[in-house]
Amino acid sequence: MTQTSDRPERTRIERYDPVSIEPRWQARWDELGLYRTDLEATARPKYYLLTMYDYPSGDLHIGHWYVKTPTDAIGRFRRMQGYNVFMPVGFDAFGLPAENAAIKSGRHPREWTMQNIDKMRRQLRTMGAGWDWDAEVVTCDPSYYRWNQWLFLRFLEKGLAYRQRSAVDWCPNDGTLAREQVEGADRHCWRCGAKVEKRDLDQWYLRTTAYADELLDFSDIDWPEPIRVQQTNWIGRSEGAEIVFRTAQHDHHGGGEELRVFTTRPDTLFGATFMVLAPEHPLVPTLTHPSRREEVEAYIAQAQAATEIERLAADREKTGVAIGADAINPINGERIPIFIADYVLAGYGTGAIMAVPAHDERDYAFAERFGLPIRRVVAAPGEEDRGLEGAYIAHSADERLVNSGEFSGLPADEGGRRIVARLETEGAGSAAISYRIRDWLISRQRYWGTPFPIIYCETDGIVPVPEQDLPVLLPDTVDYRGSGVSPLTRDEAFLTVECPRCGGPARRDSDTMDTFIDSSWYWFRYLSPDDEIEAVDRSMVDRWTPVDQYTGGAEHAVMHLLYSRFWTKAMRDCGLVAEDEPFLRLFNQGQILGADGERMSKSRGNVVAPDDLVQRYGADTVRLFLMFMGPWDQGGPWSESGIGGVNRFLRRVWTIVLDPAGIESSDPESGHLPAGEDEAAAERSLRSAAHRTLRDVTADYEGYRFNTMVAKLMELSNVLWTYRGTPVANGPAWDEAVRLLLLMLAPSAPHVTEELWSRRLAAAGTPWSSIHAETWPTVDVAAATETTREVPIQIDGKLRDRITVPTTIGTAELEALALARPKVKAALAGQAPKRVVVAGGGRLVNVVVGAGPGASEPG
Numbered sequence: 001m002t003q004t005s006d007r008p009e010r011t012r013i014e015r016y017d018p019v020s021i022e023p024r025w026q027a028r029w030d031e032l033g034l035y036r037t038d039l040e041a042t043a044r045p046k047y048y049l050l051t052m053y054d055y056p057s058g059d060l061h062i063g064h065w066y067v068k069t070p071t072d073a074i075g076r077f078r079r080m081q082g083y084n085v086f087m088p089v090g091f092d093a094f095g096l097p098a099e100n101a102a103i104k105s106g107r108h109p110r111e112w113t114m115q116n117i118d119k120m121r122r123q124l125r126t127m128g129a130g131w132d133w134d135a136e137v138v139t140c141d142p143s144y145y146r147w148n149q150w151l152f153l154r155f156l157e158k159g160l161a162y163r164q165r166s167a168v169d170w171c172p173n174d175g176t177l178a179r180e181q182v183e184g185a186d187r188h189c190w191r192c193g194a195k196v197e198k199r200d201l202d203q204w205y206l207r208t209t210a211y212a213d214e215l216l217d218f219s220d221i222d223w224p225e226p227i228r229v230q231q232t233n234w235i236g237r238s239e240g241a242e243i244v245f246r247t248a249q250h251d252h253h254g255g256g257e258e259l260r261v262f263t264t265r266p267d268t269l270f271g272a273t274f275m276v277l278a279p280e281h282p283l284v285p286t287l288t289h290p291s292r293r294e295e296v297e298a299y300i301a302q303a304q305a306a307t308e309i310e311r312l313a314a315d316r317e318k319t320g321v322a323i324g325a326d327a328i329n330p331i332n333g334e335r336i337p338i339f340i341a342d343y344v345l346a347g348y349g350t351g352a353i354m355a356v357p358a359h360d361e362r363d364y365a366f367a368e369r370f371g372l373p374i375r376r377v378v379a380a381p382g383e384e385d386r387g388l389e390g391a392y393i394a395h396s397a398d399e400r401l402v403n404s405g406e407f408s409g410l411p412a413d414e415g416g417r418r419i420v421a422r423l424e425t426e427g428a429g430s431a432a433i434s435y436r437i438r439d440w441l442i443s444r445q446r447y448w449g450t451p452f453p454i455i456y457c458e459t460d461g462i463v464p465v466p467e468q469d470l471p472v473l474l475p476d477t478v479d480y481r482g483s484g485v486s487p488l489t490r491d492e493a494f495l496t497v498e499c500p501r502c503g504g505p506a507r508r509d510s511d512t513m514d515t516f517i518d519s520s521w522y523w524f525r526y527l528s529p530d531d532e533i534e535a536v537d538r539s540m541v542d543r544w545t546p547v548d549q550y551t552g553g554a555e556h557a558v559m560h561l562l563y564s565r566f567w568t569k570a571m572r573d574c575g576l577v578a579e580d581e582p583f584l585r586l587f588n589q590g591q592i593l594g595a596d597g598e599r600m601s602k603s604r605g606n607v608v609a610p611d612d613l614v615q616r617y618g619a620d621t622v623r624l625f626l627m628f629m630g631p632w633d634q635g636g637p638w639s640e641s642g643i644g645g646v647n648r649f650l651r652r653v654w655t656i657v658l659d660p661a662g663i664e665s666s667d668p669e670s671g672h673l674p675a676g677e678d679e680a681a682a683e684r685s686l687r688s689a690a691h692r693t694l695r696d697v698t699a700d701y702e703g704y705r706f707n708t709m710v711a712k713l714m715e716l717s718n719v720l721w722t723y724r725g726t727p728v729a730n731g732p733a734w735d736e737a738v739r740l741l742l743l744m745l746a747p748s749a750p751h752v753t754e755e756l757w758s759r760r761l762a763a764a765g766t767p768w769s770s771i772h773a774e775t776w777p778t779v780d781v782a783a784a785t786e787t788t789r790e791v792p793i794q795i796d797g798k799l800r801d802r803i804t805v806p807t808t809i810g811t812a813e814l815e816a817l818a819l820a821r822p823k824v825k826a827a828l829a830g831q832a833p834k835r836v837v838v839a840g841g842g843r844l845v846n847v848v849v850g851a852g853p854g855a856s857e858p859g
C-alpha cells in the first residue's frame with residue numbers, strides 16, 4: 001500500500017501478510033482437529049488419498065511440495081464435495097542413506113533419522129495441508145517393523161517366501177540387490193550407480209513369479225499407460241513351447257539325457273540344426289567328449305571371466321566350442337551337434353537353446369562362423385526357394401512352413417500349434433509360457449533395516465521366531481561401518497540364541513529386509529498405526545482400501561508400484577485383506593528440475609528451498625504457483641518468474657473481498673461500469689462469469705488440470721475487479737461471485753481464503769465456521785451457459801449508444817432496456833417514441849423519435 005496518499009484519512013484495509021496469517025490458521029486447524037478423520041464414520045463416502053511417503057532426508061524440497069500440495073487441494077475439494085477424506089502421512093525411515101550419513105557423521109542412524117523426521121514434520125506443517133497426523137507411521141519404529149516380520153512369517157507359512165543359494169546381483173556398496181534394482185545396459189546399482197557384480201549367496205526370496213499373470217491384469221485399476229507398459233514388459237510374458245531334446249548315444253556316453261529348451265517359435269523346429277548350452281550348464285561335464293575336454297574347459301574359464309553384459313552384447317563376435325556330443329531333434333529324429341557358447345546364460349530360462357539359424361540373428365551369426373547348416377523353414381508365398389542373406393525374422397499371417405515334413409504348407413502359426421501337439425503326444429514337449437520376472441530377493445547385508453525373524457539351528461535347520469517373541473529388535477550398538485558383510489554378524493549377543501524348537505545353540509539371520517518391504521503395505525497400517533494385536537485392522541481395511549488416489553513418481557514403476565501389488569495379493573492369499581489391488585487410481589506428477597534443466601541435487605547447487613519462498617511469499621502463493629506452472633504430470637525446469645504474478649493475484653483477491661467499494665483505489669476508471677453496460681446487465685454478466693468459472697473449475701479439479709483452474713480463477717478476479725467501486729459491488733451478484741471465488745480457491749490457497757472467509761462472516765455478524773467445512777457450491781447451469789452480446793442503439797437511425805445484454809433476451813425486454821437508457825430518455829424528452837424497431841433478431845434497436853430521413857427502418 002502506498003504511504004504517500006494525499007487523500008483524506010479513511011479506513012484503510014490491512015495489508016495481505018501471509019507470514020502472520022498462515023501459522024495462525026495452521027494452529028487453529030490443528031486445535032480443532034479439522035483433518036482428523038473419523039474412520040468409523042459411514043454417513044459420507046470414503047476417500048482414501050495418499051502420496052508416496054517420504055524418505056526422511058532431513059530437508060523438504062520443492063519436489064515434495066509439487067506432489068503434496070496439489071494432492072492436498074484434491075483432498076480439500078473432495079471434502080467439500082461431501083467425502084470423508086483420509087489423508088495420512090508417514091516416513092520411510094529405514095534404508096541406506098541413514099546408514100551412510102551415520103557412518104560419515106558418527107551419529108547413530110536412529111538419531112539421524114528421528115532428527116530429520118522432526119525437522120520434516122515442521123516443514124510439512126508450513127504447507128498447510130490437511131493431513132491426519134494421528135495416523136502417522138515411521139517404519140524404523142518396532143511398532144511398525146515387527147509387522148514386517150510377522151507378515152514375512154505368514155508368507156513363509158504360505159510358501160510365498162523361501163531361502164535359496166544362487167548367483168545374486170551384488171553391489172560393492174549396497175550388497176545384494178533385487179533384479180529390479182539393477183539398472184541400465186551396463187548393469188549399475190539403482191541407488192549408488194556402482195557396477196553390479198555376481199555372488200553366490202544364501203538369500204531369502206519372495207515368490208513374485210507366482211503372481212506373474214495376475215500382475216499383468218490392470219482391468220480393475222486406473223493407472224497411467226506408461227506404468228502399465230513398464231510393468232508388462234518387466235513381467236515379460238511370452239507364449240511358446242518347452243521342447244525336450246535328448247542326447248544321442250555316443251562312444252563316450254549312452255545318451256538319453258534330457259535337454260529342455262523354451263522357444264517362442266515352435267513352428268521353426270525343423271530348422272533347428274544345432275543346440276547351444278550355457279557353458280555353466282550342469283550336463284556339460286558329462287556330455288563333453290574326452291577329445292574336446294581341454295578346449296571346452298578353457299572356454300568355460302574364459303566365459304566366466306566375461307561379464308553378463310559383455311556376453312549378451314549383440315555386436316559381439318559369437319564364440320563357442322563344440323563339445324563333441326549330439327542331440328536328437330524330437331520332431332524329425334535328426335542328430336544335431338551340441339555347442340557351448342557364452343551368449344547363452346545359465347540363469348535365464350533353461351540354460352539351453354535350440355538354434356534355428358535361418359530365423360534367429362544370433363544363431364545365424366554363429367552358424368556362419370562355424371559352417372553349420374542353415375535351413376529355411378518359414379517363407380512368405382513365392383519366397384520358398386529364395387536364398388537367405390541373413391536370418392529371416394518377419395512373421396506375418398500369410399507365411400507358411402517349408403522343409404518341415406508333413407507340416408510343410410501349413411500357415412506358420414497353425415503349423416507351430418500342430419508341431420507342439422505332436423510333441424505332446426510323444427512326451428517330447430508342451431505348450432509353455434515363460435516370464436522375464438524373477439522372484440524378489442529381499443535379503444540385504446545392511447544394518448538399518450528390519451531383522452529377519454529367522455533362527456538357524458544345527459538340528460532343526462530354518463526355524464521361524466515364534467510369534468510371541470516378536471519383534472526381533474534391531475540392536476542399537478552394532479558397528480555398522482564397512483560393507484560387504486552384514487553388520488549384525490559382528491553382534492554376538494544378537495546372533496547367539498537358543499533354538500525355540502530344541503533349546504540347542506542356534507544363530508539368528510544376520511541380514512535385514514529390503515526396505516521396499518516397508519513400503520509394500522504401509523497404507524494398510526495407517527488405518528491402525530498403534531494396533532499392538534494385529535498387523536492390519538481388517539474391518540478398517542475392508543472399509544477404506546483400496547486407496548482411491550495415489551500420487552508419486554513414475555520412477556517407482558517396477559519396484560515399489562510392482563511390489564505393492566504383489567504384496568497386496570500375497571496378503572489376500574494369507575487371508576489378511578480382501579482386495580486384489582492396492583491403489584485404484586495412480587497419478588505420476590512430473591519432476592521439477594533445477595533452473596538449469598538438470599535434476600536438482602545439492603552437488604549441482606540447483607536445489608530450490610521452499611522454506612525461503614514461503615518466508616517471502618507465503619505458502620498459498622507457493623502452492624498456487626506450483627499448480628499454475630503447467631500440467632501436473634509434466635513438471636519442468638524451475639523458474640520463479642511467474643511467482644510474483646501469482647502473489648499479485650492473491651493480493652487482488654484480498655482487495656476485492658475487503659475493499660469492494662474501491663476506497664483505496666487510485667484507478668480513475670474504477671467506479672464506472674464498462675461502457676454500454678447498465679447495472680442489471682452488469683449483474684447478469686458477473687453472475688454468468690462466476691457460474692461459468694465454477695463449472696469449469698469443478699471439472700478442472702476433477703481432472704487435476706490445476707494450471708487451467710488457476711487461470712480461470714484469475715479471469716474471474718479480473719471480472720470482479722472491473723466492477724469494484726461500482727454500484728454492482730454492493731449487490732447480490734457481487735456477493736455471490738466473491739463467495740464462489742473464495743470457495744473455489746479454498747482447496748488450493750487454504751490460508752488466505754480461510755482468513756477472508758472469517759472476515760466476511762464477522763462483517764455479516766455470522767458465527768465463524770471454517771471455509772474448509774463448507775459444501776462445494778452448485779453450478780447454476782442457466783447462468784453459466786448465458787452469454788452476452790453488445791447491441792447498438794440508434795435514435796432516428798443514428799448510432800447513439802450500446803448495451804450489453806444476454807443472448808437469450810426477449811424483444812420486449814430489449815426494448816424496455818433500450819428505452820431506459822439515459823441518452824434515449826433525453827432524446828425522447830418525456831414523449832413516447834413513435835416506433836421502436838428491434839431488427840436482426842435482436843442485434844440492433846432503432847428508436848424513432850421524430851420524422852425525417854433517419855426514420856426509415858434499417859435494411
Ligand SMILES: [Zn+2]
Pocket residue numbers: 171172173174175189190191192193194
Ligand atoms: Zn549400490
Ligand SMILES: [Zn+2]
Pocket residue numbers: 457458459460461499500501502503504506
Ligand atoms: Zn533346534
